[in-house]
Amino acid sequence: xxxxxxxxxxSNCDHDAYHVVSKHVGQPVDFIWHKExxxxxxxxxxxxxxxxxxxxxxxxxxxxxxxxxNSISEFARRGRFVLGICNGFQILCEAGLLPGAxxxxxxxHFICDHVFVRVETADTPYTHELQQGATLHLPVAHAEGNxxxxxxxxxxxxxxxxxVFRYCDSQGQTSERANSxxxxxxxxxxxxxERNILGLMPHPERACEDLLGSSDGSPIxxxxxxxxxxLQER
Amino acid sequence: MAIEDFEWTSSYKLSDGASELRAKVYVxxxxxxxxxxxxxxxxxxxxxGFNGIEDIRQGKFFEIELGASVDEGSAxxxxxxxxxxxxANPVIENARVEIEA
Numbered sequence: 007x008x009x010x011x012x013x014x015x016x017s018n019c020d021h022d023a024y025h026v027v028s029k030h031v032g033q034p035v036d037f038i039w040h041k042e043x044x045x046x047x048x049x050x051x052x053x054x055x056x057x058x059x060x061x062x063x064x065x066x067x068x069x070x071x072x073x074x075x076n077s078i079s080e081f082a083r084r085g086r087f088v089l090g091i092c093n094g095f096q097i098l099c100e101a102g103l104l105p106g107a108x109x110x111x112x113x114x115h116f117i118c119d120h121v122f123v124r125v126e127t128a129d130t131p132y133t134h135e136l137q138q139g140a141t142l143h144l145p146v147a148h149a150e151g152n153x154x155x156x157x158x159x160x161x162x163x164x165x166x167x168x169x170v171f172r173y174c175d176s177q178g179q180t181s182e183r184a185n186s187x188x189x190x191x192x193x194x195x196x197x198x199x200e201r202n203i204l205g206l207m208p209h210p211e212r213a214c215e216d217l218l219g220s221s222d223g224s225p226i227x228x229x230x231x232x233x234x235x236x237l238q239e240r
Numbered sequence: 241m242a243i244e245d246f247e248w249t250s251s252y253k254l255s256d257g258a259s260e261l262r263a264k265v266y267v268x269x270x271x272x273x274x275x276x277x278x279x280x281x282x283x284x285x286x287x288x289g290f291n292g293i294e295d296i297r298q299g300k301f302f303e304i305e306l307g308a309s310v311d312e313g314s315a316x317x318x319x320x321x322x323x324x325x326x327x328a329n330p331v332i333e334n335a336r337v338e339i340e341a
Contacts, residue, residue, distance in 0.1 A: 107332045152274075156331070
């Protein structure tokens with residue numbers, strides 16, 4: 007199985023993602039420059055955090071027009087796996103690969119913190135090694151992480167069990183206090199209908215080693231790796 | 241260059257070519273979408289002593305200079321497409337286009 011980490015001008019968590027895949031997950035991984043259009047050798051692509059195109063216009067808005075994005079749409083349509091973290095989540099929303107939008111945090115501040123998120127569904131390629139209701143302690147670092155969407159979209163996300171993570175307190179209870187960026191329905195991460203695209207604001211790739219204060223991000227990569235392994239066996 | 245030949249032009253000054261069109265695009269948050277920046281500006285303005293303000297919503301404004309090859313008929317269609325596909329995110333924003341000769 008082979009991973010790719012997309013690099014846009016302004017990506018800055020690309021090396022973190024690369025490190026986790028190569029050293030922690032222990033799988034081959036390439037950096038993919040945003041002008042690349044051939045993704046045929048990859049099984050999973052990570053769109054990392056950062057400030058692609060300096061967040062000009064809107065966070066993620068300009069990255070959508072990079073050549074690699076058309077290929078990523080096609081890649082996802084073929085059922086391959088796309089994981090968007092932080093700015094990656096913003097890009098996936100701007101590109102229409104995930105519904106909704108990420109707007110300025112409720113209190114306007116850039117939030118750099120460790121937060122708790124609750125696993126809302128174990129029925130995804132990224133969370134099947136976790137228990138529904140488990141809490142993960144993960145870092146966040148964003149100014150535009152306030153998830154918003156229309157009533158109809160929210161209803162669809164709830165009905166189709168596509169809300170993958172919600173912000174919560176250490177006891178696993180959702181509250182406006184724990185929802186520091188003001189996201190609608192406490193949403194921290196969602197997937198598409200086919201469940202092969204996941205976008206989330208927290209940074210699991212920065213939480214895979216106890217040395218970094220938490221290894222709670224690890225099961226997300228473990229789940230994905232197990233998914234890819236089971237597909238290869240077929 | 242002699243000093244009298246120097247002509248200062250502001251980078252904000254847009255060219256005033258006779259036959260060219262200019263488009264103005266106003267991007268505003270849809271009603272109901274929370275605007276924390278507008279709210280913060282509202283508080284700041286009130287603290288200056290301006291009273292009676294019901295609400296302030298922040299948006300974006302774009303001035304687009306169109307080349308002489310773009311005629312008035314296609315200008316609106318092109319700029320509206322630009323507005324809905326790039327300048328505004330239709331999930332959260334509305335865009336209004338004005339074309340000026």
